[in-house]
Amino acid sequence: MAQGTNYKVAFRRRREGKTDYAARLKLVDYDKSRLVVRVSNSHATVQVINYAPEGDITVASAVSKQLAKYGYLGSTGNLSSFYLTAYLCAKRALANGVESAILDIGLKSPIKGSKVFAALKGAVDAGLDIPYGDFIFPEDERIRGEHVANYAESLDDDEVNKKFSKYFERGLNPVDLPENFDETIKNIDEAEE
Numbered sequence: 001m002a003q004g005t006n007y008k009v010a011f012r013r014r015r016e017g018k019t020d021y022a023a024r025l026k027l028v029d030y031d032k033s034r035l036v037v038r039v040s041n042s043h044a045t046v047q048v049i050n051y052a053p054e055g056d057i058t059v060a061s062a063v064s065k066q067l068a069k070y071g072y073l074g075s076t077g078n079l080s081s082f083y084l085t086a087y088l089c090a091k092r093a094l095a096n097g098v099e100s101a102i103l104d105i106g107l108k109s110p111i112k113g114s115k116v117f118a119a120l121k122g123a124v125d126a127g128l129d130i131p132y133g134d135f136i137f138p139e140d141e142r143i144r145g146e147h148v149a150n151y152a153e154s155l156d157d158d159e160v161n162k163k164f165s166k167y168f169e170r171g172l173n174p175v176d177l178p179e180n181f182d183e184t185i186k187n188i189d190e191a192e193e
Contacts, residue, residue, distance in 0.1 A: 017107060018107070019106075019107075020106070020107055024104075027102060027104055028051045031051075032100060032101060032102050033048050033049065033050050033059060033093070033098050033100065033101040033102075034048070034049045034050075034051075034101060034102055034103075034104040035047075035048055035086070035089075035090075035101040035102065035103050035104060035119075035120070035123055035128065035130060036048070036049050036104045036106070037082070037086065037103070037104070037105055037106075037108075037115075037116045037119045037120070038106060039082075039108060039115055039116065040077070041077065042075075042076060042077040043063060043064045043065060043076050043077060044063070044064040044076065044077070044081055044082045044085040044086075044115070044119065045061070045062075045063050045064075045085075046061070046062050046063075046082075046085045046086045046088075046089040046119055046123070047059075047060065047061045047062075047089065048060040048061075048089060048090075048092075048093040048096075048098050048101055048128075049104075050098075059093055059096050059098050060089050060090075060092035060093035060095075060096055060098065061089060061092070062085045062086070062088040062089035062092065063085065064076035064077070064081045064082070064084075064085045066085075066088065067081060067084050067085065067088070067184060070084075070088070070184050070187040070188050070191065071180070071183055071184050071187050072084060072180060072181075072184040073167070073170040073171055073172035073180055074145060074167065074170075074172060074177050074180060074181070075166070075167075078115075078145070078148075079115055079118040079138055079142055079143050079145075080118075080143060080144065080145045080177070080181050082115040082116070082118040082119040082122065083118045083119065083121060083122035083125075083143045084122060084181070084184055084185070084188070085119065085122070086118075086119035086120065086121075086122030086123040086126070087122035087123065087125060087126045087185065087188060088126075088188050088192065089123065090122065090123040090124075090126035090127065090128040091126050091127075091188060091189075091192035091193075092192065093128060094126065094127055094128065095192065098128070099128070099129055100128065100129035100130065101123070101128055101129075101130050102130065102131065103116075103120055103130055103132070110136075112135065112136050113136070113137070113138040113139070113142070114138070117136045117137055117138060118137070118138050118142075118143055120132055120136075120137070121137045121138070121143065143181075144177075144178040144181050144182070145177035145178050145180075145181055146177075146178050148174055148177050149174060149175045149176070149177050149178055151174075152164060152173075152174035152175050153175055160174065
């Protein structure tokens with residue numbers, strides 16, 4: 001532990017690795033809504049937040065657990081679910097009058113093709129105006145889950161049942177993940193308009 005009269009203890013949320021205050025201050029300066037993408041081990045949380053001096057105001061929110069309501073049967077922590085969660089959140093934000101935002105990924109590293117950029121693509125495809133570069137998005141085939149379907153097709157029946165047991169418990173054959181993804185987008189469009 002550092003000592004001395006000039007030592008200053010960092011804010012609690014910074015010590016816990018939850019908030020980068022310098023980056024947050026820059027984002028708040030833009031006077032725009034923020035598309036906040038947060039990653040946990042098994043879920044995605046996407047929110048559109050406006051800054052207010054007395055505290056942030058959440059305009060729209062979606063969590064990957066809510067995708068089951070729209071017919072999604074896949075994992076809630078993969079690229080597809082991040083895309084769909086952001087798509088749903090952006091539809092809700094547009095319904096509340098928010099047309100543009102800036103991306104806030106918090107303390108996550110900005111890695112090309114990662115889950116946070118799959119979420120960004122979902123929000124952009126839903127109609128939210130967010131500045132971005134095309135090169136950062138994951139491939140469309142990965143977002144739809146075609147790589148999972150191809151992998152499941154390459155395995156024998158015993159291995160598929162062992163590696164994708166959670167999919168089968170939800171009633172989804174992993175080979176059908178891209179079709180389930182497309183159906184979920186259609187259901188979100190119908191329900192949120």
